[in-house]
Amino acid sequence: KNQVEQSPQSLIILEGKNCTLQCNYTVSPFSNLRWYKQDTGRGPVSLTIMTFSENTKSNGRYTATLDADTKQSSLHITASQLSDSASYICVVTSGFGGYNKLIFGAGTRLAVHP
Amino acid sequence: GAGVSQTPSNKVTEKGKYVELRCDPISGHTALYWYRQSLGQGPEFLIYFQGTGAADDSGLPNDRFFAVRPEGSVSTLKIQRTERGDSAVYLCASSLQSGGVSYNEQFFGPGTRLTVL
Numbered sequence: 368k369n370q371v372e373q374s375p376q377s378l379i380i381l382e383g384k385n386c387t388l389q390c391n392y393t394v395s396p397f398s399n400l401r402w403y404k405q406d407t408g409r410g411p412v413s414l415t416i417m418t419f420s421e422n423t424k425s426n427g428r429y430t431a432t433l434d435a436d437t438k439q440s441s442l443h444i445t446a447s448q449l450s451d452s453a454s455y456i457c458v459v460t461s462g463f464g465g466y467n468k469l470i471f472g473a474g475t476r477l478a479v480h481p
Numbered sequence: 482g483a484g485v486s487q488t489p490s491n492k493v494t495e496k497g498k499y500v501e502l503r504c505d506p507i508s509g510h511t512a513l514y515w516y517r518q519s520l521g522q523g524p525e526f527l528i529y530f531q532g533t534g535a536a537d538d539s540g541l542p543n544d545r546f547f548a549v550r551p552e553g554s555v556s557t558l559k560i561q562r563t564e565r566g567d568s569a570v571y572l573c574a575s576s577l578q579s580g581g582v583s584y585n586e587q588f589f590g591p592g593t594r595l596t597v598l
Contacts, residue, residue, distance in 0.1 A: 409592075410485070410572055410574070410590050410591050411524070416586070458523075469524075473521065474522075
């Protein structure tokens with residue numbers, strides 16, 4: 368069964384600190400992995416996307432890593448800001464018959480406190 | 482340009498009633514997706530349209546759920562005889578195309594929060 372699992376479920380950090388969110392997946396066939404940020408009451412917005420051959424991808428203070436062998440990914444946030452408070456969702460795209468289905472994790476809810 | 486829009490933003494209905502949720506995708510996007518997101522969970526796939534046709538409706542939970550996209554643009558998700566368990570945020574997303582191009586990003590709307598009393 369295709370699954371995406373994220374940890375921790377929730378996290379509280381102080382403004383300015385760094386944090387790392389984890390994602391483990393069992394998805395086949397694998398096409399790519401994305402990290403989304405979802406603010407409360409909004410739809411998810413893509414932060415990074417990585418294919419099988421990519422190990423790391425950065426977008427400002429966000430850096431995602433991918434280990435396709437162990438089927439693990441992480442999202443590292445540096446120098447956190449209050450606006451980083453949101454849910455971060457790991458999404459794996461599975462290619463199937465020419466149509467690619469997104470498989471979502473449950474997300475990590477991050478709260479950045481002053 | 483405008484992003485994906487969804488109306489209404491909130492819908493409160495009574496058990497047993499019929500509801501329609503609307504999605505306006507980004508202009509030119511041929512692929513459209515509906516998802517359901519329960520509190521504290523990631524989105525769950527419901528149905529995918531390529532143009533006017535439903536290419537994959539395997540995520541629809543039962544026959545009370547139905548979606549249409551008659552002109553290949555706006556889509557309506559219809560729920561008959563609503564139940565309390567249908568309460569969730571219903572998200573719509575669109576992308577330029579799907580199939581063969583796995584890199585195509587899906588752009589999400591803000592969602593419709595459905596509450597069934």
